[in-house]
Amino acid sequence: MTNLSVFPSRFDYACRAKRMPPEEVAERAGLPAEAGQDLAVTAIHLPLYRLCYVADVLDVSLDWLLGREPAAQSEKQQQARAAPWT
Numbered sequence: 001m002t003n004l005s006v007f008p009s010r011f012d013y014a015c016r017a018k019r020m021p022p023e024e025v026a027e028r029a030g031l032p033a034e035a036g037q038d039l040a041v042t043a044i045h046l047p048l049y050r051l052c053y054v055a056d057v058l059d060v061s062l063d064w065l066l067g068r069e070p071a072a073q074s075e076k077q078q079q080a081r082a083a084p085w086t
Contacts, residue, residue: 010065022036
């Protein structure tokens with residue numbers, strides 16, 4: 001499941017971890033430097049390929065950046081819901 005509300009905090013965390021200002025991330029992802037200021041808020045409206053570039057620049061997975069659960073965890077939760085008596 002995707003939790004888009006975590007994007008701003010994860011974007012900020014990844015920028016700090018890479019010691020890269022958001023403006024530089026934006027430029028390296030092929031966006032105008034000015035977009036870096038608002039990237040944490042507006043990135044959700046970017047095309048998927050641009051979000052992939054942002055994740056690549058920050059050296060994180062797109063799934064992590066967008067707050068997606070790992071498939072294995074999601075599968076376990078679905079199994080638990082399907083058989084609550086076990």
